[in-house]
Amino acid sequence: MGSDEAYNFVFKVVLIGESGVGKSNLLSRFTKNEFNHDSRTTIGVEFSTRTMDLNGLTIKAQIWDTAGLERYRAITSAYYRGAVGALLVYDISKQLTYQSAERWLKELYDHADPQIVVMLVGNKSDLASVRSVSTEDAKDFAEKNGLLFMETSALESTNVEAAFNNVLTEIHKKVSSKEVNRSSVGAVSLSNPNAAPAEAQDEKKPCCKNL
Amino acid sequence: MISHYPLASLLPWPPLPLCLELDTDGGVALQSFVNNLCFVIITLYLSLSLSLSLSLSRALASILRAWLDQCPEDFQEPPSYPSLHRVLGFLKKAMPDSEPTRKAHSLLEQLQSHSNGESEPDGGFHGNSPFCLGEDEEVEIEVQEDFLSFSADLVAEQLTYMDALLFKKVVPHHCLGSVWSQRDKKENKQAAPTVRATITQFNAVAGCVMSTVLHPRHLRPHLRARIIQRWIDVAQECRIRKNFSSLKAIVSALQSNPIYRLKRAWVCVHKDSMQMFEELSDIFSDHNNYLTSRELLMRNCAKEHQKRSQKRLQLQKDTGAMQGTIPYLGTFLTDLTMLDTALPDLVEGGLINFEKRRREFEVIAQIKLLQSACNSYCLNPDSAFLRWFKNQPQHSEEESTAMSSPVRETARSPPAGSSGESMDSVSVSSSDSGPSDSEGLTPTHTLHSHLNKMSESSSCTSLHSMDTASSSASGSAAPCSHRRCASLTPSPTSPVSPLYNTQTQDACIVRVSLENGNGNLYKSIMLVIPDNANVFYAMNTSANFDFVLRARGSEGRPVQLRSRCSSTLPRTQPRTSLSLRLSKVTL
Numbered sequence: 096m097g098s099d100e101a102y103n104f105v106f107k108v109v110l111i112g113e114s115g116v117g118k119s120n121l122l123s124r125f126t127k128n129e130f131n132h133d134s135r136t137t138i139g140v141e142f143s144t145r146t147m148d149l150n151g152l153t154i155k156a157q158i159w160d161t162a163g164l165e166r167y168r169a170i171t172s173a174y175y176r177g178a179v180g181a182l183l184v185y186d187i188s189k190q191l192t193y194q195s196a197e198r199w200l201k202e203l204y205d206h207a208d209p210q211i212v213v214m215l216v217g218n219k220s221d222l223a224s225v226r227s228v229s230t231e232d233a234k235d236f237a238e239k240n241g242l243l244f245m246e247t248s249a250l251e252s253t254n255v256e257a258a259f260n261n262v263l264t265e266i267h268k269k270v271s272s273k274e275v276n277r278s279s280v281g282a283v284s285l286s287n288p289n290a291a292p293a294e295a296q297d298e299k300k301p302c303c304k305n306l
Numbered sequence: 307m308i309s310h311y312p313l314a315s316l317l318p319w320p321p322l323p324l325c326l327e328l329d330t331d332g333g334v335a336l337q338s339f340v341n342n343l344c345f346v347i348i349t350l351y352l353s354l355s356l357s358l359s360l361s362l363s364r365a366l367a368s369i370l371r372a373w374l375d376q377c378p379e380d381f382q383e384p385p386s387y388p389s390l391h392r393v394l395g396f397l398k399k400a401m402p403d404s405e406p407t408r409k410a411h412s413l414l415e416q417l418q419s420h421s422n423g424e425s426e427p428d429g430g431f432h433g434n435s436p437f438c439l440g441e442d443e444e445v446e447i448e449v450q451e452d453f454l455s456f457s458a459d460l461v462a463e464q465l466t467y468m469d470a471l472l473f474k475k476v477v478p479h480h481c482l483g484s485v486w487s488q489r490d491k492k493e494n495k496q497a498a499p500t501v502r503a504t505i506t507q508f509n510a511v512a513g514c515v516m517s518t519v520l521h522p523r524h525l526r527p528h529l530r531a532r533i534i535q536r537w538i539d540v541a542q543e544c545r546i547r548k549n550f551s552s553l554k555a556i557v558s559a560l561q562s563n564p565i566y567r568l569k570r571a572w573v574c575v576h577k578d579s580m581q582m583f584e585e586l587s588d589i590f591s592d593h594n595n596y597l598t599s600r601e602l603l604m605r606n607c608a609k610e611h612q613k614r615s616q617k618r619l620q621l622q623k624d625t626g627a628m629q630g631t632i633p634y635l636g637t638f639l640t641d642l643t644m645l646d647t648a649l650p651d652l653v654e655g656g657l658i659n660f661e662k663r664r665r666e667f668e669v670i671a672q673i674k675l676l677q678s679a680c681n682s683y684c685l686n687p688d689s690a691f692l693r694w695f696k697n698q699p700q701h702s703e704e705e706s707t708a709m710s711s712p713v714r715e716t717a718r719s720p721p722a723g724s725s726g727e728s729m730d731s732v733s734v735s736s737s738d739s740g741p742s743d744s745e746g747l748t749p750t751h752t753l754h755s756h757l758n759k760m761s762e763s764s765s766c767t768s769l770h771s772m773d774t775a776s777s778s779a780s781g782s783a784a785p786c787s788h789r790r791c792a793s794l795t796p797s798p799t800s801p802v803s804p805l806y807n808t809q810t811q812d813a814c815i816v817r818v819s820l821e822n823g824n825g826n827l828y829k830s831i832m833l834v835i836p837d838n839a840n841v842f843y844a845m846n847t848s849a850n851f852d853f854v855l856r857a858r859g860s861e862g863r864p865v866q867l868r869s870r871c872s873s874t875l876p877r878t879q880p881r882t883s884l885s886l887r888l889s890k891v892t893l
Contacts, residue, residue, distance in 0.1 A: 169512030
């Protein structure tokens with residue numbers, strides 16, 4: 096799978112949240128079907144994309160996970176830049192991971208497009224017996240902040256598809272209502288439909304630096 | 307469980323930290339696992355050698371040897387070192403005076419003496435660095451060195467020097483997902499110090515870029531642009547040295563929001579630099595799972611491996627161009643983390659998932675290959691630079707953002723990779739503020755080097771053509787065909803000086819002369835007012851725009867004419883120490 100395939104849109108979606116809440120597991124669950132297909136990369140694995148159909152359109156979901164990179168401070172900006180969706184993940188059995196959601200939200204809005212679609216995801220719903228974050232609280236928080244909300248279990252594969260699907264559908268709604276221009280790479284920006292992305296600006300004005 | 311597999315399947319892989327098969331829930335399980343595995347191997351060896359399967363028993367011995375060799379920390383079981391004692395006891399009996407026996411023996415001594423000493427620090431070149439320069443650093447209090455006083459070449463070389471040292475020290479299997487992704491757990495706070503050290507250094511480089519660009523708060527945009535340009539040059543030098551770690555750090559820092567949004571500074575960055583920056587950024591494009599950087603990395607590595615012939619090695623050492631490759635470790639860390647997440651440790655029936663180990667080993671093997679290639683670097687520390695680097699303040703993201711606030715124009719600037727139009731006109735006109743700013747005028751790298759080459763080579767024919775003060779550019783140069791409207795080609799038919807200092811629509815020809823009077827060059831500049839500019843940028847049509855090129859006197863390092871061209875990227879002309887100075891400009 097990869098770039099050879101035709102698609103209508105590329106949506107970049109980032110995974111954020113404290114370490115240990117299962118972000119990589121969610122991603123691995125979601126992209127699993129394409130796990131073994133990419134033979135071009137060195138390790139023979141394409142972890143991060145999945146192509147899917149949405150209302151007759153082919154969407155390439157490009158999911159970004161910080162897996163192993165959290166300590167590289169300077170790459171934060173690049174991580175968020177261009178993202179049109181985000182899953183803010185916490186662990187329902189660990190109150191602290193939920194309490195940090197606000198901080199993550201701030202970091203997200205500091206770096207990403209203000210129109211970004213965000214879903215609050217309570218992961219590890221299989222650990223309901225040791226739950227420390229109530230569904231109602233999280234739901235309230237999500238509503239107040241205009242976030243989608245869902246509880247998932249990457250372990251049992253509960254709601255993982257649904258969570259990503261909802262986010263992608265919501266992005267698509269926003270995009271189609273705005274008639275966003277597609278650039279050459281098919282990436283989309285929600286807030287600035289008229290500004291062509293950098294990659295599209297191939298034409299360079301001749302200038303006097305050419306001696 | 308191992309015996310369920312044909313033994314042969316064990317052999318292609320060194321027993322990478324098999325101890326990590328277990329969920330790391332503490333040292334006890336880990337120790338007993340190592341111990342048990344030793345027991346299994348030894349037992350197998352004994353039974354196989356009884357049945358005279360010599361090749362198999364030899365293979366087992368080689369596994370033990372590789373284990374001792376490559377993962378000595380598995381045997382770190384103070385105070386009694388039971389596993390190592392078990393192995394040692396076995397080796398002494400089974401193959402006395404053999405190499406593995408000696409190895410095990412010295413390992414035991416090493417571990418025992420080490421346990422009395424201190425543990426390895428987690429450091430980069432900041433703070434309690436493991437690479438202290440050993441000088442009486444604080445004694446001489448120098449004037450704060452200026453970043454621009456270090457050549458791009460030197461900076462890249464020194465960054466590479468530091469990165470190479472740290473990368474060679476990385477314990478490859480510490481990058482494994484099962485180790486690295488668990489680093490934030492309480493009991494693993496000190497895990498993988500060698501990996502952390504490379505990241506600390508990466509962050510220090512990025513932080514250094516940030517502080518040099520942002521720190522002087524009220525710097526003029528074109529001066530800030532010079533610093534940005536210098537970093538782009540450093541990044542390019544890193545690319546040439548195949549130092550992808552610092553390259554990535556610099557590119558990331560320049561793309562980070564605090565710097566990214568310095569719109570006015572970016573507009574002043576020369577187009578050549580912007581193009582170079584775009585090319586360098588493309589290396590780390592996320593397209594196709596970072597295919598570009600992966601391919602580049604391994605192509606380099608393979609190439610490096612091919613040319614290991616002694617003669618070549620010596621040749622390259624002589625020319626000083628020998629080099630290795632330093633990867634951006636993050637890509638490997640992600641791959642290994644994802645492999646660890648996606649593939650279970652055990653397959654059905656509780657058997658070891660060898661497919662997972664095989665894939666992990668492929669990545670580890672790449673790291674090892676690159677590490678060995680790293681020995682090819684011949685670099686020496688430059689204490690002045692290292693001291694300066696170490697003393698660079700490290701700011702948090704918030705601080706950096708705050709620092710870039712006063713100088714920013716709008717919150718969201720155009721992407722750094724986009725080509726800023728009419729940059730030249732901006733940087734030219736911004737030099738109005740007087741002679742002290744004259745070094746800020748750097749829109750003409752190619753001009754520098756062309757002129758420099760000419761002035762150095764007396765046999766250069768085009769120099770003669772310049773002596774006759776005949777440039778073919780004329781006032782008729784239409785803006786639409788602006789490219790190359792100043793030309794160095796001789797035009798004997800028109801001995802008249804071009805019509806300069808006259809504004810034709812949105813262009814103007816200026817005259818640039820060399821200080822020693824070796825000739826004039828006529829150069830057209832665009833006078834397009836950027837959207838975000840005010841009338842400040844408009845050029846006075848009656849002004850006299852004469853530029854003089856002078857050799858810069860205070861260059862710290864002698865200019866090296868390098869013949870090295872190992873980069874696969876198109877190189878720009880070597881930089882020279884000439885700086886373009888503005889002599890008479892009035893607005």
